[in-house]
Amino acid sequence: MPQAGFVLQWVGKAVAVVLAITILNFFLIRLAPGDPAIVMAGEAGAADQQFLDRVREEFGLNQPLMVQLWTYLKNVLTLDLGVSYRTQRPVTEMIFERLPATLLLTGTAYVMALVVGPLLGALAAMRQRSVFDSLLMVAALVFYATPIFWVGLLLILVFSVQLGWLPPFGMHSMIPVKGAMAQMLDTLKHLVLPSTTLALFYIAVYVRLTRASMLETSSLDYVKTARAKGLPEWRVATAHILRTALIPIITFAGLQAGHLVGGAIVVETVFAWPGIGRLAFDALFQRDYNLLLGVFLVSALMVVFFNMVTDLALRIADPRIAGRN
C-alpha cells in the first residue's frame, strides 16, 4: 500500500508544520506594537491603569511570553482555542459560525473556476490564433489584472443598481424569507455576484494556465506519435494532451484550495459577506490574539490538508511522480 505509507508520512509532516506555524504566528503577531488592552481602552473612550491591568491580567497578557505560549499550546491540544479578548466569546464558536459562509462563497467560486477555466483554456488551445482565442485571451488578461474590489463594485452597479436583478450585499434578504426552499433560493441569489466576482479572477488564471500547458504538451513527441497513428484529434486532445497538461492545473488548484478559508477577504468586504476572512482582518487590527491565532490555525490546517490531497492527485495523474519519491 504505497499510498497508505504516503499518507502516514504526510500526517507526521503535517503535524510538525502546523505546530511550527502556530509557534511562529504566536510570536509574529506579538511583534506588532500595542496589545488588546490598548485597543480596548481606545474603544472604551476612557481608561485608567486599573482597566489596562485588569484586561492584561484577565487574559494572562502580563505573564512571560513563554508561559503564554505553553498555555496556548496546551489548550490547543485539547481543542480549546481560547476566548476572544474583544467579544469574550469562545474562538472556536466564532470561527465555526463564520466558516460555512466562507466555504460556500469560495467553494462555489472554486468549482465555477475549475469547470469553466480549464474548459475555455482547452478550447482556446485547440483553436489557437482564432478570433475566439484572441478574445478569450484579452478577457482573461483584463480580469486577471483588474482589482477584485473594482470588478465587484462594477457588478453591483450593473446588476443591482441599474438592472435591479440581484441583491447588492449580504447573504440573506433584509426581510427574512420563510421555508427551507425559499431560504436556499434567497442565499443562492445573494451568492451569485460575490462568487462570480471571485471566480472571474480564477477563471482568468485557469484559462491562461490550461491554454499554455496544452500548447506546450501538444508539441511533444508522444503527441506527434499519437497523431501519426491516425487518432482523431478530439481523442488526442482529451486522452493524450489534457492528462499531461493537467499537472500544473492540479498543482494550482491544490494551492488555491488551501486558501479557501482566507482568500476572500476583499470580496467578503465589498459584498458584506459574513465570512471568516473579515473576521481575521478585524481581529488583526484589534490585536485579538486568540481569535487571530485560531483563524490562522484553521487556515494552516486547510493548506496542509489540501497540499496532501494535491500530492495524492498528482501521483494518480502522473504515476512517475510517485516513482520519483
Place this chain on the structure above:
Amino acid sequence: MHGLQSMGLVGRLMAAVFAIVLLGAGMAAAQPKQGGTLNSTLWPEPPGIVIGIHLNAPTLLPSTKMFEGLLTYDFDLNPQPVLAESWEVSADGLTYTFKLRQNVKWHDGKPFTAQDVVYSLTKFIPEVHPRSAPTFKRAEVTAPDDYTVVLTLKEPYGPMLRSFDAISAPIVPRHVYDVATPIRENPANRAPIGTGPFKFGEWRSGEYIHLLRNENYWLYGRPYLDEIYYRFVPDSASRALALETGQVQLATQNDIELVDVARLKAMPHLEVTTKGWEWGAPISWLEMNLRRAPFSDVRFRKAVMHALNREFIRDSIFFGLASVPTGPIHSSSPFYTDDVPTYDYNPDKARALLDEMGLKPDGNGVRATVGLLGLPYGELWDRLSQYIRQALGEVGIGVTIETADVAGWGNRISNWDVDMSTTYLTTLSDPALGVARSYITSNQRKGVLFTNTSGYSDPEVDRLFAEAASAADEGKRRELYAKVQKIVADEVALAWLVELQWPTIHNAKLKNVVRNGLGPNDNFAEAYFEE
C-alpha cells in the same frame, strides 16, 4: 362685499366643512404612523451590545435602543425625563433625588424598581464602565422606597446632573446581573434585557443585529417602528450604494465617507443632518509633545497655529462638515466662550515667531524637522496629515509623516513616544468629564490613552478645573471655565483643528431620527416612517 360675508349659509357651511377636511388631512399627515422596518448600517460589527461593558460607537447605536438612563439631554444639554419622571437637586448640590416611573417593565416582564438603579450605579457601573465609574464612586446611592433614588455626595460635583443618560449611566436589571456569574460573562450580554422601546431579537455574526418592538414599553403607543435591523456593511462604497438604492434608510457618524455626503444630500429621497452630536461634542486636534523641544516653546506652538489654515481644513478635508474651534471646549457646550486669544491663518506671523525663537532656515529652507503620527482611521485622516505637512513646510517646519495601525498609534501616544499626532476626542456633556482629562497635570499617566498625553501643565489651569468641577453653581462654573479657555488657548496646549459634525443620513420618509443631544444614540421611541 367680499369674503365670507358674501357667501350664503350653504357656502359658509361648505367652507367650514372644507376647512375641517383640510385640517383633518393636515393632522393625518402629522400623525406618526405605526409600523415599519428600519434598516440601518452599522460598522464595524460591535464587540458587544451592553453599554458600559463596551463603549465604542457601534455598541452604542443598537444598545441605546434597549437600555435607558434616568435622563436624556436636549440639544442644549438640559436634562429631560426618561426612567426618572422628576428630580430635585438640593441647594448645596449634595443631594440628588429622583422619582422613578412606576409602570416600567424589563423586557423579561419583571418590574423595574429603585433597586435596579441602586445596583446599576453602585455595582455595575463602578465595575465595568471605565468612563463613568469615577463619577458614581463619588456618590452614596440609596432607595428610600421602590420608586425613589437618592444620591448623596461628599462635595458638590458640577457634571453630576449631566451624567444620567443611557450611555453614561445605563440602568441594567439587578435580577439578571446580581448573580454568581461575573458581569462580563453573563449570558444576557449576548441577549440583553433592558427597559428600552426595543427588545433584543437576534444577532447574526457578520450580518446583522435585529431589534423588535417592545410591546410593553412604558410610553403608551411607542415605539412606532416594528423592528430595526442594524446591518454590518464593511465597505463604505457599498454603504453609500445601500442608502442610494433604499436598501437601508439610515447611516451615521463615519459610515459614509465625507466626500460622498454632498452627492447623497442632493438625492431627493435622502436627508442629511449634522445635529445630534452636542452630547459627544467631538473635537479634533494636533497634539504636540510638550516634553520635547521645540514644542515646549509656546512661540513654536503659536507659529503652528498661524501656519495652519483651519478654514481650508474644514472646507477641503472635512468637506464643510466641521467648524473651526477656538479652544478646548466645544462651541455647543453651555460653558463655551469665544472670548479667547485667536489664531488667524498667517504664515508670515508664523515665520516671525520662529525667527524670534532663533529657528533660522537652513540652505533648504528648513528650520526644524519633526514627526507626525496620523490617526489611522482612514483616508480623511491621511489627507489631514498630508495637509499639515505641506502647511508647516511652507513656514520651514519639515514634517515626517509616520504611520501605524490603531493599536500601534495608541501604544506610541500613550507612552509619549511621539513628536506630534492627530486625534479626535469626544469632549462629552460637561468639561469636567471630557475636557479636563486632556489638560490637568494629575492626568499625565504614562501608558494610558486619552489622558493628558501632551504633557501640558499649568498649576492655575489645574486649580480652575478642580474648582469648576466641584462648584455647585452653574454661573460660577461658567466663569471658571471661561478663564480656563482663555489661558489654555493663549498657551496653545493643543492645536485645535476642527469640531467634527458627523452627518446622519436618512431616508426622507424616516422622521424623528435626531431629536436631542444624543442624536442617533437616542432610543428611537419616537422615530416613524411617513406614509
